[in-house]
Amino acid sequence: MSLKEEQRRAALEHARIDTLAIRAGQIRTAEGEHAEPIFPTSSYVFDSAAQAAARFKGDEKGNVYSRYTNPTVRNFEQRIAALEGAEAGVATASGMAAILSTCMALLAAGDHVVCSRNVFGTTTNLFLKYLCKFGLEVSFVDLVDLDDWASAIKPNTKLLFCETPSNPICEVADLSALSVLAKKHQCLFVVDNCFCTPALQKPIDFGADLVIHSATKYLDGQGRCVGGCVVGRHEQIEEIVGFLRTCGPTMSPFNAWVFLKGLETLRLRMDAHSANALALAQWLEQQDAVEKVFYSGLDSHPGKPLATKQQRGYGGVLSFRVKGGRDEAWRFIDATRICSLTANLGDVKTTIVHPATTTHGRLTDEQRAAASISDNLIRLAVGLEDIEDLKIDMQRGLDAL
Structure with a gap:
């Protein structure tokens, strides 16, 4: 050397x-x-x-x-x-x-x-x-x-x-x-x-x-x-x-x-993912057809104080429940046009998925219930697209309910 x-x-x-x-x-x-x-x-x-x-x-x-x-x-x-x-x-x-x-x-x-x-x-x-x-x-x-x-x-x-x-x-x-x-x-x-x-x-x-x-x-x-x-x-x-x-x-x-x-771009991307996810979570929380939003950066999330202590940002993944059941969740997902319907996450492209029938689909009904994974739950891994375009895509999902 x-x-x-x-x-x-x-x-x-x-x-x-x-x-x-x-x-x-x-x-x-x-x-x-x-x-x-x-x-x-x-x-x-x-x-x-x-x-x-x-x-x-x-x-x-x-x-x-x-x-x-x-x-x-x-x-x-x-x-x-x-x-x-x-x-x-x-x-x-x-x-x-x-x-x-x-x-x-x-x-x-x-x-x-x-x-x-x-x-x-x-x-x-x-x-x-x-x-x-x-x-x-x-x-x-x-x-x-x-x-x-x-x-x-x-x-x-x-x-x-x-x-x-x-x-x-x-x-x-x-x-x-x-x-x-x-x-x-x-x-x-x-x-x-x-x-x-x-x-x-x-x-x-x-x-x-x-x-x-x-x-x-x-x-x-x-x-x-x-x-x-x-x-x-x-x-x-x-x-x-x-x-x-x-x-x-x-x-x-x-x-x-x-x-x-x-x-090489990890820190820059994670900051941008976090900013987009927080903005989208706050927007979803205001929608009448959304029952509940899960994101540790929200003031409504019980884990926010701990997340703020342990993390320097809240990440790009959020979940939310639409009012209804599996049919409503599927209609929401199928109506989106920008989001990619795929089970992967962490991508610059926003991905959307129905956990109960995909990522956690092999669990029993009891196991899913214990993990709070309901049929009306949707997971978003928020990417780096323009936040206004993502809101428009979420509105397409809401309009399908």
């Missing part, structure tokens, strides 16, 4: 989030390229048999096989870890692969997990339908009820898991209180930070041990690639890397390069 490169890396140690989003983890080859390079290779050539043996054994640092060592992927891992204030990070093939890899690496048969009810529907299915097959016990609790969390903890509880704000009704967890509870019972505290990203919230600052992302969402920001990541302390991340090395749910170099480009 050149003296100039050493000085550049030293300067980044105290850089702020906007600078880290553009510069952290950046590598340069002998070609001196300015943009991050992509390394689309499956394997690497060694100088000698002895070096190959040392690399495989771990005695020498360096690339071995792109299933778990790739310079472009490593660049992304280091950058997102820097943004979250974590010691290390590991990239995965998807957000669900990040959750799966964390559980498989850090838990064992007979262990118990406490998870908030208001999480992505597929997260619920992962715990109940698949991980339980391997002897994992799971209890679901009310995200905002600390007594519910405390009473669910058992002697074999090893991990507390939550999303905040939650998907889709934007409840807000008390991160500091849950961190204290986890430490008291010697549990790991894992937070899905997908809705806020480190641009708006850094759970590690409030005591989280690990932070998980679906990079597919806001880290990319333009709906181009699927990926995920986990960041936290070296000790836990190394265990997760070991799982990925063996089982292979890893991120491709091209996807990592796309996510690196997305991170």
Whole structure:
């Protein structure tokens, strides 16, 4: 490493989030390229048999096989870890692969997990339908009820898991209180930070041990690639890397390069998403055909004081209930013309979806009811279009009721 490169890396140690989003983890080859390079290779050539043996054994640092060592992927891992204030990070093939890899690496048969009810529907299915097959016990609790969390903890509880704000009704967890509870019972505290990203919230600052992302969402920001990541302390991340090395749910170099480009504009986008979402939530709250709006930036939202304490913005996702049932919700959705009817979120394009029949459609009626997902609930991930055009599109939905 050149003296100039050493000085550049030293300067980044105290850089702020906007600078880290553009510069952290950046590598340069002998070609001196300015943009991050992509390394689309499956394997690497060694100088000698002895070096190959040392690399495989771990005695020498360096690339071995792109299933778990790739310079472009490593660049992304280091950058997102820097943004979250974590010691290390590991990239995965998807957000669900990040959750799966964390559980498989850090838990064992007979262990118990406490998870908030208001999480992505597929997260619920992962715990109940698949991980339980391997002897994992799971209890679901009310995200905002600390007594519910405390009473669910058992002697074999090893991990507390939550999303905040939650998907889709934007409840807000008390991160500091849950961190204290986890430490008291010697549990790991894992937070899905997908809705806020480190641009708006850094759970590690409030005591989280690990932070998980679906990079597919806001880290990319333009709906181009699927990926995920986990960041936290070296000790836990190394265990997760070991799982990925063996089982292979890893991120491709091209996807990592796309996510690196997305991170460069993360703070700007999240501020703009938050501004548009707040304006649209306030507008929807004034409409007679809207029964209730869920957005933590609204004064009417019970989680606003906590969100204001933990977050520097309220994010781009909101939900609302129209008066009526599923038919009315579907009519509203089908009448929109600018919004994209898709289950993804975090895109510059506004997306609209009916959670009860899509993202949470595989849950039972009882599970959906416990998570407050009613048939008249609609989720919006507010993009970066002109806010007046979005209001006009929402009016099209209202006019169809």
